[in-house]
Amino acid sequence: MSAPFLEHVNVTVSDPEATAKRLETWFGWKVRWKGAAKDGGTTYHIGNETSYVAAYTPAHKTEAVKESSYSRHGGLNHIAVVVDDLDATEERIKAGGYKTHNHGDYEPGRRFYFDDDDGIEIEVVSYSS
Incomplete structure (x- = not known):
């Protein structure tokens, strides 16, 4: 199993x-x-x-959520995606006009975040050295 x-x-x-x-x-x-x-x-x-x-x-029709999901129970705080090439992925995202933020380089990997068109925060992380 x-x-x-x-x-x-x-x-x-x-x-x-x-x-x-x-x-x-x-x-x-x-x-x-x-x-x-x-x-x-x-x-x-x-x-x-x-x-x-x-x-x-x-x-x-739906409405955009205005308050931070981090401040309410059941909120979707972010979706994390693991990639091999963090820098190339960030370039593709920036090329679409998105601003990345909260870059981090700590165990166990490097990461950054950005918000999509619907305000969903996406974390992009790489565990490659």
Whole structure:
């Protein structure tokens, strides 16, 4: 029996197709599935063979969260993605007009953060030396 692992995280976004395209550009992921979802919404599953982000949007208009998720129970604080080449990934993200912040170089790896179009904070980390 294999050890348990995290298969996916499901987040509500304003445009799941646009989110999918950005994740493909930044991380080389692919759309694994797309289609109708809960409450007449649409979902895109973007990732690799073992894990993915489910980018969901309901049929009705949604509102952006204004308060920090770090200050409320159940908040999604950030999504972390492990990459081999941190510098190249950061360049791709910056080329899209995104500002990176909170760079860190401490055990067990190097990392930085940025916010996507929906205000979801993404941590990018590399454990390569």
